[in-house]
Amino acid sequence: MAVCQDFSCRKSPPAHLHLTYYDTFDWRLNAANLRLYRQQHEQDSQLVLESLKGDVPPSFTSLSTVPKFAWELPASAIRQYIEPIIEMRALLPVAEIKSREDTLRITNKEQKTVATLTLQQDDIVLTSNHRQALPPRLVLHAVKGYENSYQKTRKKLEQDIDLTVLEFDQLLAALQQQGIAVNDYSSKLKIQLEPQARADLASKSILKRLYQTMLANEAGLKTNIDSEFLHDYRVAIRRTRSILTQLKGVFADTSAEHFKQEFAWLGEITGPLRDLDVHLLQFDSYADNLPAAHRAALLPLKEYLFQVREQRHQGLLQDLASKRYTTIQAEWPAFLDKETISGELPENAAAPIQELAKRNIWRSYRKVMKQAGALSMSSPAAAFHELRKSCKKLRYLMEIFQSLYTGNEIKQLIKHLKILQDNLGEYQDLDVQSLAIKQFAREMEGHGIGRSDTYMAMGILVGALQQKKLAVHQEFIACYTQFARHGVQQGFAHLFKPVNKQLELSQ
Numbered sequence: 001m002a003v004c005q006d007f008s009c010r011k012s013p014p015a016h017l018h019l020t021y022y023d024t025f026d027w028r029l030n031a032a033n034l035r036l037y038r039q040q041h042e043q044d045s046q047l048v049l050e051s052l053k054g055d056v057p058p059s060f061t062s063l064s065t066v067p068k069f070a071w072e073l074p075a076s077a078i079r080q081y082i083e084p085i086i087e088m089r090a091l092l093p094v095a096e097i098k099s100r101e102d103t104l105r106i107t108n109k110e111q112k113t114v115a116t117l118t119l120q121q122d123d124i125v126l127t128s129n130h131r132q133a134l135p136p137r138l139v140l141h142a143v144k145g146y147e148n149s150y151q152k153t154r155k156k157l158e159q160d161i162d163l164t165v166l167e168f169d170q171l172l173a174a175l176q177q178q179g180i181a182v183n184d185y186s187s188k189l190k191i192q193l194e195p196q197a198r199a200d201l202a203s204k205s206i207l208k209r210l211y212q213t214m215l216a217n218e219a220g221l222k223t224n225i226d227s228e229f230l231h232d233y234r235v236a237i238r239r240t241r242s243i244l245t246q247l248k249g250v251f252a253d254t255s256a257e258h259f260k261q262e263f264a265w266l267g268e269i270t271g272p273l274r275d276l277d278v279h280l281l282q283f284d285s286y287a288d289n290l291p292a293a294h295r296a297a298l299l300p301l302k303e304y305l306f307q308v309r310e311q312r313h314q315g316l317l318q319d320l321a322s323k324r325y326t327t328i329q330a331e332w333p334a335f336l337d338k339e340t341i342s343g344e345l346p347e348n349a350a351a352p353i354q355e356l357a358k359r360n361i362w363r364s365y366r367k368v369m370k371q372a373g374a375l376s377m378s379s380p381a382a383a384f385h386e387l388r389k390s391c392k393k394l395r396y397l398m399e400i401f402q403s404l405y406t407g408n409e410i411k412q413l414i415k416h417l418k419i420l421q422d423n424l425g426e427y428q429d430l431d432v433q434s435l436a437i438k439q440f441a442r443e444m445e446g447h448g449i450g451r452s453d454t455y456m457a458m459g460i461l462v463g464a465l466q467q468k469k470l471a472v473h474q475e476f477i478a479c480y481t482q483f484a485r486h487g488v489q490q491g492f493a494h495l496f497k498p499v500n501k502q503l504e505l506s507q
Helices: 075-087 147-160 170-178 197-225 227-246 253-281 283-288 292-320 323-337 353-373 381-400 409-446 452-474 476-484 486-496
Strands: 008-011 016-023 036-042 045-051 059-062 092-107 113-125 132-133 137-142
Touching: 016 170, 036 075, 045 075, 045 409, 059 075, 092 170, 113 147, 113 170, 137 147, 197 227, 197 292, 197 353, 227 253, 227 381, 227 452, 253 283, 253 292, 253 323, 253 409, 253 486, 283 292, 292 323, 292 452, 353 381, 353 476, 353 486, 381 409, 409 452, 409 476, 409 486, 452 476
Parallel strands: none
Antiparallel strands: 008 092, 016 036, 016 092, 036 045, 045 059, 092 113, 113 132, 113 137
């Protein structure tokens, strides 16, 4: 090789590596410019985390198997770095590669290694019997302290051997070879609407995207990979119901009513399982609400929650295998693909989508302001719950139709709404959670699960949640005052207040 005319070259024995790359279903590590993989070489197995930006030095952890969740990793720099990024999402293998590396150690006159040149040949493992080769490549690595020798070696490779220096990402190359698109899934509703598009056609394009989200999450929901499959599935259901319920006169009343009932049923059958997921996701914070001496006594509750969750998951699987669900899966896409005959158009079907959206958002906003303005700290909890539901409906509409508005104004309004909604949501959640824990205590006692110290810990937890609920309730006035300030009201009026009454909406 030409480079060996100026340097001494020593060939190292070939190395065989088995790499398995990991990411979450929604590509959270890739979005953070990170690569996580298990590297197996002979008897050695390591988990490696690298940054594509080079702003984080590579981290290594000896590990024979990769656990499902970040919190199951041993205490290490890798766990500390990725746990807040992937949160509750499971680590999934996204590519498996077997590599052979033939390396030349390039040395100077003093026999010091100044660079290494590696011929790397990668095979993507498709099945146990099938592989697909990636193009071979030469990889030149510098050795610290010998940067000048590295540059000289690189220049010789480029000029004398006519090699081209390329940026290479092994994972992306492997995925591309298999026809897999990185970031092919996101829970965010990314759809660009044309302001003058017909309301029925634009609404159907949104509903199709939401149905695709449901289908994308269905397998993970059924196989119980992690809690976010169910969460994203339910968000798609709620957004679908929001369109069917709030955009009146876009679809025929009989069709809209039928599918509203069917999607309401989907919300009902998935709700109990999601409630258990929330309890389990909150469990560490539950324990943090207790004195240290009582935390261990709460563990039987966690075991019971897992048992109940498994029962509810099995119940949901039966519902998803039912004739009713199969019928929805046939009827819903057929409805979305069906063309509406001109003479049969409902009153608002041909209206410009932006005009219809802004009127509905404005009406929903006015309802929120009316309900919130009528509340006092002594108002019943049910009134706060109704306001919370109205805030959710408003936020869904704003998020669904966000692409109709340029600039950051609508994003800022959503942020203001979210502060109020989060306060109302936390208040409601704390109330529901404290009642549920009381019910779990009765159920556990009836089944002889747990001990007296467990029930005592649960009682202390209920008291702590109730105290926290009162504190959150006291924050409502500040949250509402922030949302109701003049600048925010002007923002809503500027974007959504109707300028004419040509489009009539049913109340």
